[in-house]
Amino acid sequence: MRWSKAFSKTGLLALMLAVVGIGIFFYERQYCGAEQPARYEPQQLRQVITADSKTSRTIMWQTQAPESDAWVEYKLQGENELHRVRAQGKEFATDSGTVYQQSVTLTALEPGTVYEYRAGGGKEFSAWQTLKTDTGGAFTALIFGDSQSLDYNVWRKTAAYAYSHDPEAAFFINMGDLVDNGEQYSQWRSWFRGASGLLPQIPVAPISGNHENYSLQWKPYRGDLYLNLFDLPLNGPDGLQKQAYSYDYGDVHFSVIDTQQEELNEWQPELIASQVSWLERDLAASDKKWKIVLVHRNLFRYQDGRPNELGAALLPVIDRGNVDVVFSAHNHTYGRSAPFKNGNVASQGTIYISSGRSGDKTWSGSRAKPQEVAFDGVLDQPNYMKLTVNDGKLTVTSLKQDGKLIDTVTLTK
Template sequence: MRSAYKAVWGVLCLLFLAVPAVSSAESYDGSQFLLSWSESPSHSQTITWHSPSRREGYVQYNKSGDELSGQHQVKAEITDVGETGYYRYEAVLKGLSHNTTYDYRVGNGAEWSQIRTFTTAPDPETWEEKSETSFDFLYLGDVQYRNRNRDYGEWGKLLQDIRERNPGIAFALIGGDMVNSSRKMKDWNLFLDNASSVFSYIPMMPAIGNHETSVKADPYLQMLALPENGPQDLEEEFYSFDYGNCHIIVLNTCFLLDNRKASMAEEWDEKLHEIRIWMEEDLRKSNAKWKLAVLHHPPYGISNGDSVYEWIRQEWEPILEKGEIDLALCGHQHIYMRTKEIGGITYVIGNSGKRRSTYYNGENAPAYTKALDAVNSNYQIIRVEKDRLSLLSYDEKGQIIDRWSKEKHEKGILKGAIAGLIFAPVMIAGIAAAVRRKKRP
């Protein structure tokens, strides 16, 4: 009996040893990891994620290759989005070194996700001193689907293809309409599931589209972590940030929609005034060489009949022009379109999803249109250099459908060159006269 017992025990031990041990290193149930910036892109990184179990959440981080431990660890804040039982975690890593790659993982203190990486932005104070420095970033217009399950999967594949074709992109801007219904968690889950494969490595900075809002964009504001440097009570709806020699201002055009105006009554006019003051101050204070704006509704598109377009042109376009915006990235009309330069600004409409324009009939492109593609899903890669800003627009197969660039040289150099052109003939004439006088007997 004892020998039989030993035999059974021996078999159980062998079976136990044959079963692979579950490592706590990658057993955390978190998902939908997103990077963004809520503070300085050069010295911080904001990380958000989802976990179905409401437990404490942490991020461990260190310079790439160094050990991850509790020595460099930040505790996350938890939000129950819409009180639906969907928990979103947010942690901000501060005091980071600029232009440095970090490893990070998230977990509950005992179980951890796989290790991912991010790279902080260059120091904007010294970026201009490096004449060979440049960076690329991605712009995506509306993600909004026709068939939810199919189209989000295809968009996620497109996103991965983009990163494989452009491994050096530093961050991404999205022009709104990431979902079809702001309050449907199924939409948000599918978007975040597909976005995470890329945006857990590079930051995603979005604008609010009309499909992210029903009067106000509550789920959007609860789930995403963005800079809080906008007008009072409108933080994260309006914000700005710097990357290298580029200043980017993000505007919520849905504030100008009739339902928002009606819900705010008299306060709406006051807040509109505050937005104008904030925009003017934000752009005036920036010394960046290049300035870009992101806004969901285009002030110049295929159709301009809606009142929101008129509001943008009336209230915000003069400020953008005075603030020397070079490029405005838009969405909403489900088409690719680039305008000629209007008031110093080139407007681009992107469309990364599967919906197609109901505004364009094949013949009604406005006179200010310089490029148009109504057939393909598309994305834009913007390259920022010291004296040049350029955009390449691609279809979903990675073929170029449009290109644009703008050069802007140092004002001092230009003034010197102009002065040289003006005064060179005078100097030459003076030298010639002196030579003639010297030759006289």
């Protein structure tokens, strides 16, 4: 009895040691050893806007190991003929280690057409996803203000609600300050996770905000991580490609301006001046019926609603370019101005919309400006906007995260 008790204790101990040893062996083989298997599963799969969504689309993704044999395969929906385009691989260092990224821009697509695609390589492919090209006609887009968050589930919830209620949305815009710290890769992972219901299906058109230009030490930072993560159109001013860019969707021309002079002054002292002349040319070159300009920082002073330094530089170009709507972000509140021209409210002019916030960060200090005819501090819950362009009408509707209407305006032309 005593002997058998001693044996059972010894046996139990040996069994436990064996289980721990086997566990360590397999853990090391999986994660630590020289023979660690490469991990090629496409992660953070995303569509990114191109200058012309009728005929092209950029697809990007990450893998956990370098992949030299990466592709996008695509076909017309419901058909079998496959096309293959080789991806361009890129590696870059982050505070979470090296990121291995792939990028493909599909070209010569048919307008108004539904495709299916998958990304990957010889080892692992993503699931098949849907890709729709621009018809050149009516469309709806989703617009999200600052998504920077302590808890990115808030951003996820805003994005998921918006897309579930407008599953036909053609693409989505994020107005900058996508993340709280632009150099911290874990925040980007959280941002991608939050948008994972949309990104494989519809392209993102992001705008860089000041928080994309903060380093881990909260110092000015060039924003390399943001610029690496989104292969945006290269049609911006020399040296500022991807920070400023433009694209068409339907009958709308969108121009994106980088407003981060404060953070980027050390590297790009002519940031605003270069973009002012570029924007003048960019707007003049477009024959689209509608023109929209997208900026992160507001063009008006918070205190009295008069144009600030940025506004003084950009408003004359916006006036001359007959821009219909300017969307801004940064102050985390929603506001819509009356038509504004030559520095004042006018019967006809540009509508300025401060887009609010899609993440969890609020700012209670913001007040309505004198020219604003609609305002909501969105302190109770986040919000988002729907842009619908159809039959000579452009409608912007702002909704709370739960769908409650804040404001809507329709322009006709």
